[in-house]
Amino acid sequence: MVQMRPWVEIAEELRREIDRGVYGPGERLPSGSELMSRFGVARQTVQNAIDQLRAEGLVLSVAGRGWFVSERKPIVRLARNRLSKAERTAGRGTFMSDAAAGKWKPAVTVKIRRGQAPEDVCSYLGLDPGGEREVVVRDRVMCADGEVVQLAVSYLPVDVAAGTRLEEADTGPGGAYARLEEMGFELTHFTEVVSARSPRPREAELLQIPFGFPVIQVIRVAFAGDRAVEVNHITMSSERYQLVYQIDAD
């Protein structure tokens, strides 16, 4: 049970002290130099231990000031009814629905383009990966109270979206799903595939992700009957988001 790697033991010791309340929420930890002499190790070793605690979400670092015990994280929650027809007919898209529930101010910047569908999108939309795979791409950066919290890239088949409101930045009240339904694609169900991974540097920068924090990735497919009409790649900071799903027992 004894760990040989020094930084692991240092991290464990500090974690215990934080749990025990030696350093309370928001308080500063001892500085790098102090920890070096206390544990008798080099700067890098202390840094590794702190990096671990940062990755766990226990510690926050502020350049030039110090390391701080983090306060409890703010929770933005995704409920089930965000995808309900009721929300759409009330004029709210999914993101707006979250904003209304969470009482924060939403903002979205959109870039529209035509592009090639990635492989997984091809298989969902039923496009031959070797053939024509042009799709309409809606690339969005979403903010809550001025901070970027979510990246979303939607892929729509050309024969569905070309020349419609879906190729404009503002899709209007109720969002893209409302427009799809007006066009006769009555949405029947959605599939969400949830996974987690570490962010690419660009994502980390955009989402202002603290060191070591993973992102949650959701691939949502919107179905109108048997037909998949949209694939949405959603990336969000795991620090800001928790996903809530309700499953009925039959």
Added chain:
Amino acid sequence: MVQMRPWVEIAEELRREIDRGVYGPGERLPSGSELMSRFGVARQTVQNAIDQLRAEGLVLSVAGRGWFVSERKPIVRLARNRLSKAERTAGRGTFMSDAAAGKWKPAVTVKIRRGQAPEDVCSYLGLDPGGEREVVVRDRVMCADGEVVQLAVSYLPVDVAAGTRLEEADTGPGGAYARLEEMGFELTHFTEVVSARSPRPREAELLQIPFGFPVIQVIRVAFAGDRAVEVNHITMSSERYQLVYQIDAD
């Protein structure tokens, strides 16, 4: 747009080369020494770049052999019907249901104990955090084909579980949920709260998590009508798992 930090640029360059197929899946990357001289940096800097790619899931390291482009990850999938009554009456618990779908060999080790409920469990189960918070705890380590893939800790109210089969290691066919239903708690729905974070060292060791890979955490609450009868803290490697949810459009 120019990044100043060397390891970020090195990681980006290597990522491009992997995407372009210079190094195909399963192939070995250049060794540390080679990369050091190619980019003209110190060992640690190369290591940081590789660590980033490992965290993204692109690269796998094998001690004493080298760094390898990872193959596509094996997908263990959680479907919606894993929580269905049909699966339970067929004698399969949720984990067994996954195993049957994924064609791998399940194994579970269980430790039962009485303990204090953590704060979030108290609030779900309606226990006063200041008062009596003893619960029955089922601590499980789950394996697929001999590898640990999931940790799960269930909390059950004492007045529900005490002295029943739920306090035994083997809950019998259909698992704990089947027993709850036999006891008159007809399960109506489940809530799953999904989040992601970096693993604690102990979790990383148990789950054999590659460096930097986050874990997915699911808190599942089982309801019999209005009453929450079980809270389950589930931790799994994001490398092994993808969660699939289906949402009906009303």
Added chain:
DNA sequence: GAGTGGTCTAGACCACCCA
């Protein structure tokens, strides 16, 4: 034994914050 990845040390430099 030679090569590999992984970690630790010691010392340096930078950007940032605060007095």
Added chain:
DNA sequence: GGGTGGTCTAGACCACTCC
């Protein structure tokens, strides 16, 4: 200006693998 966190270098050592 002195302290802070963050990173890079150079060199060392260990465990592991392959020959």
